[in-house]
Amino acid sequence: MTDQQLTILVTNDDGITAPGIKNLVQVMKGLGKVIIVAPDSPQSGMGHAVTITRPIRLEKVDMFEGVESYECSGTPADCVKLAVDQVLHQKPDLVVSGINHGSNASINVLYSGTMSAAIEGAIEGIPSIGFSLTDYSRHADFAPALPFIKKITQNVLANGLPDGTLLNVNIPKPDDGVIKGIKICRQAKAKWEENFAERVDPHGRNYYWLVGIFKDYDHGADTDLRALSEGYISVVPTLFDLTAHHFIMNLNSWDLNE
């Protein structure tokens, strides 16, 4: 059942031509009136970047049948800002971002352009969800994920989300192709063990490529990485209030004003 009264803004960080956004649009078309404002080129790893020192282009495109869509030269966060201010001229009922090609579980939420678009939506007070598939391939199979994405989105539309809270949804790619279900999780304590591959250019100057191995240091049963490793979709309720509230009392005992 489509509720044409609902306006759903769809964006991503892999760019408007990525298969992931096409799949997300397919699901959302069944739930409301879809508008697409997405980057004109891949923006992976952009974190919560915004474009302040360069002008931003916004062009109407005809790439999605029956769906008003725009490509934007800015970041995913820019896309949400522009969509609200220059395209919709009002807030949509929902912002969905993705489906990202690659995991945004654990600490990757911080580096993620996909999640920054959803965070931007939440800052605007709009219920927002970021969807990611743990498969970097351009030829990833999104089909098993789609019914789950629909279910999660329907729940958000029915229940709402508290002010300042959005959802970070990551979808596994199980070996047998079967997703086991959905688990509510917390962000795992994990990190990239970085190293840099050093190269020499034809002019004899060094340069570096960022490479790294992702390591999970969290033994908890309730983490997003654990759920994904067991074949479940992880749903992490996510805040943009970064205050460490529990540490304020301790800090107030420091010798700062003597």
Place this chain on the structure above:
Amino acid sequence: MTDQQLTILVTNDDGITAPGIKNLVQVMKGLGKVIIVAPDSPQSGMGHAVTITRPIRLEKVDMFEGVESYECSGTPADCVKLAVDQVLHQKPDLVVSGINHGSNASINVLYSGTMSAAIEGAIEGIPSIGFSLTDYSRHADFAPALPFIKKITQNVLANGLPDGTLLNVNIPKPDDGVIKGIKICRQAKAKWEENFAERVDPHGRNYYWLVGIFKDYDHGADTDLRALSEGYISVVPTLFDLTAHHFIMNLNSWDLNE
């Protein structure tokens, strides 16, 4: 008293030539052995971006008397990663980022390259602090801030910070030039009311500049914006675990797996 056993990594997002980093280095030279790895160009608004699709340059420079320093073509987060992996080959005892030219209070923590460098330090398990002055001018007067920056840093070195927690320090520019003291705060609920200035280029194509007015919607007495408006330095303990832990119980009652 300088403790030459302590290694302090200094970075920023305004670039290695900005006056802010010069001031921060001056303070840190009194506290330990300083190493600088900072962007070779301004990176404001870069959020927690990392450079994964382009190679990164790292060049030794001679800009700070008696201090080993490097400029890097990457983002502030890249600078911290490269410093640990390719320059220091071990973790420093402290990461300080700034002094940013402009506020990173409230929601600006998310857009801030300055804070992303400090967050990157915290992810690495290093005590980390981001410093910002609420004055965008290249000719900002950092002098009144310096004794407070020293005091806060000494406290961090003496007391440590809990795992996963860093400090977001914002420094006001009071009309009378007198900073009243330091307050421990939480992140204010505020946001940019965006609008975009539309322009037409010489070829007749539209483009947009991101502009906006920052609005404080938080009436609390304990916010960073309130402290700054009253002439105090705000210190917000900051997390990179974005999980909305209090909402997990509620989400577990949703109809997601039926």
